[in-house]
Amino acid sequence: GAGVSQSPRYKVAKRGQDVALRCDPISGHVSLFWYQQALGQGPEFLTYFQNEAQLDKSGLPSDRFFAERPEGSVSTLKIQRTQQEDSAVYLCASSLVDQGLAGDNEQFFGPGTRLTVL
Amino acid sequence: DQQVKQNSPSLSVQEGRISILNCDYTNSMFDYFLWYKKYPAEGPTFLISISSIKDKNEDGRFTVFLNKSAKHLSLHIVPSQPGDSAVYFCAASDPNFGNEKLTFGTGTRLTIIP
Numbered sequence: 431g432a433g434v435s436q437s438p439r440y441k442v443a444k445r446g447q448d449v450a451l452r453c454d455p456i457s458g459h460v461s462l463f464w465y466q467q468a469l470g471q472g473p474e475f476l477t478y479f480q481n482e483a484q485l486d487k488s489g490l491p492s493d494r495f496f497a498e499r500p501e502g503s504v505s506t507l508k509i510q511r512t513q514q515e516d517s518a519v520y521l522c523a524s525s526l527v528d529q530g531l532a533g534d535n536e537q538f539f540g541p542g543t544r545l546t547v548l
Numbered sequence: 549d550q551q552v553k554q555n556s557p558s559l560s561v562q563e564g565r566i567s568i569l570n571c572d573y574t575n576s577m578f579d580y581f582l583w584y585k586k587y588p589a590e591g592p593t594f595l596i597s598i599s600s601i602k603d604k605n606e607d608g609r610f611t612v613f614l615n616k617s618a619k620h621l622s623l624h625i626v627p628s629q630p631g632d633s634a635v636y637f638c639a640a641s642d643p644n645f646g647n648e649k650l651t652f653g654t655g656t657r658l659t660i661i662p
Binding site for chain 2: 434461463465470471472473474475478485486489521523525536537538539540541542
C-alpha cells in the first residue's frame with residue numbers, strides 16, 4: 431500500500447492482558463515513530479526508531495511498554511499487563527530520512543489502533 | 549505541562565469566510581512548527597509548516613503566521629470550504645531533543661457551515 435498501515439484498527443483487552451500493535455511504515459522510510467493519543471488530547475510522543483535502532487524511548491510511560499523494529503521496517507508496540515489508563519489511540523508514523531528539519535522530514539501517520547482496556 | 553496549547557477546542561465558520569486557528573507555545577527552544585489536519589478514523593496529515601526564522605508561510609488557501617516574541621502562531625484558511633471541516637493540530641519540534649520528536653497541542657475542531 432501507499433501509506434502507513436496499522437493493525438488491528440480496534441482492540442479491546444481485559445485489564446491485565448498483554449497486547450501487540452503492529453505498524454507497517456511506508457516502504458523505504460528510515461524513521462518510525464509511535465504516539466499515544468488519549469481522548470480529547472493531541473498525540474504524545476512515545477518512541478522513535480531509525481532503521482532498527484531505537485534512538486529515543488523517553489515517552490514510553492512505563493516499563494510495561496516495549497517497542498521493536500527488528501528488521502528496520504515493520505514495528506510492534508507491546509503493552510504488558512494492560513491497565514485502563516492505557517486506553518487510547520496508538521498512532522504510528524514514518525518519515526523518509528533520519529534527522530533533519532521536520533519540514534524536510536514529514537511524518538506520515540497511519541490510521542491508528544484504538545485500544546480499549548476494560 | 550502543556551508546552552503547545554490550542555485554547556479553542558472548536559470553531560465554526562461560514563463557507564467562503566476566513567478560518568483562523570490559534571496556537572500558543574511556552575518552550576522558547578521550539579524552532580519548527582507544523583499544522584496537521586485530522587479526519588475521523590484517520591491519522592493526522594501534514595498541512596503546512598514554518599521555521600522560526602520566518603514569520604509567514606503560504607501554500608494556496610493556507611497561511612501560517614509566527615510571532616516569536618508572543619510565542620504564538622496561527623493558521624489562516626481562506627476561503628474556507630466544507631472539506632476543511634476536521635480537527636487541526638498544532639505541533640512543534642525542539643532541536644535539542646532531535647527534530648524527530650513532535651509536541652502536539654490538543655487540537656481545534658473546525659466546522660465549516662455551508
